[in-house]
Amino acid sequence: MDSLLANGTLNATLVSSDTYFGIYNELSKYNIQLNIFERLWATWYAYMQNDVLATGIMSFVMHEAVYFGRSIPWIIIDQIPYFNKYKLQGAKIPTMKEQWTCTKLVILSHFTVELPQIWLFHPMAKSCGMDTGVPFPAWQTMAIQIAIFFVLEDTWHYWMHRLFHWGFFYKNIHKIHHQYSAPFGLAAEYASPIETMVLGAGTVIIPIIWCLVTQNLHVLTMYLWITCRLFQAIDAHSGYDFPWSLHHFLPFWAGAEHHDVHHEQFIGNYASSFRWWDYVMDTESGPEAAKKRRERKQAKLAKKAQ
Numbered sequence: 001m002d003s004l005l006a007n008g009t010l011n012a013t014l015v016s017s018d019t020y021f022g023i024y025n026e027l028s029k030y031n032i033q034l035n036i037f038e039r040l041w042a043t044w045y046a047y048m049q050n051d052v053l054a055t056g057i058m059s060f061v062m063h064e065a066v067y068f069g070r071s072i073p074w075i076i077i078d079q080i081p082y083f084n085k086y087k088l089q090g091a092k093i094p095t096m097k098e099q100w101t102c103t104k105l106v107i108l109s110h111f112t113v114e115l116p117q118i119w120l121f122h123p124m125a126k127s128c129g130m131d132t133g134v135p136f137p138a139w140q141t142m143a144i145q146i147a148i149f150f151v152l153e154d155t156w157h158y159w160m161h162r163l164f165h166w167g168f169f170y171k172n173i174h175k176i177h178h179q180y181s182a183p184f185g186l187a188a189e190y191a192s193p194i195e196t197m198v199l200g201a202g203t204v205i206i207p208i209i210w211c212l213v214t215q216n217l218h219v220l221t222m223y224l225w226i227t228c229r230l231f232q233a234i235d236a237h238s239g240y241d242f243p244w245s246l247h248h249f250l251p252f253w254a255g256a257e258h259h260d261v262h263h264e265q266f267i268g269n270y271a272s273s274f275r276w277w278d279y280v281m282d283t284e285s286g287p288e289a290a291k292k293r294r295e296r297k298q299a300k301l302a303k304k305a306q
């Protein structure tokens, strides 16, 4: 309850019922200023009577729901011949057996590696001043913060991913993720636990540092950010590039077309969400980038010869 009452906006006379909707009705009577989502949220914390458990369960369920919820449409699309023409590596449709093998490892890692870390999240968030109460922040605040996290995470991801492609790290850590040279949605988190922790830090630790510095972050913003980031990662592994895919409208957005080449070629295209790091560092992958590189080299040589 501490977290909810901390900002003084919630009426304290609410917990005489012990069912979720009983609490919801009482809370609604005394807190008409809250919208329905804020009431559901506040009721959850009041009902649980244990903030660590309340955040932990909510985080884990959210992660599973978003991860598999977003992967299922891709599994269905794989079964529909109409979509084959949009598949980046044409003939390489993953079999159900492959997808099931991948799912088993992903679930195992969710329960053994991610669950204990999710449990540490609430105390860590609280100690750095993250807000878990109601009302929620304005959507504009959330949108700006999420955009900043996208840019920072992409930078972290680019350099760490590049590091993972160095001999020792590749052989011992990152090789697992490259088992599928034609990726599919579910393979987004198919990786060594060390990789999950290092690359996951870009998603979780960056907002925590942000919170420490600015003292302005709500855990809901964190959830929305993680949801967006999961969508980005799963879609990047989907193996499909549609005419309506985001990078056709936002040329700096990486998307599946960018990451699929990384899995196919094993080299280049290290960034997660955007294309600028690979462009600036000259690590773009694929035949088109190789052609441009060759042309640049020839132009340089011709200039030297003059």
Ligand SMILES: [Zn+2]
Residues within 6 Å of the ligand: 161, 165, 174, 178, 262
């Ligand atoms: Zn890689």
Ligand SMILES: [Zn+2]
Residues within 6 Å of the ligand: 177, 183, 188, 237, 259, 263
């Ligand atoms: Zn990948």
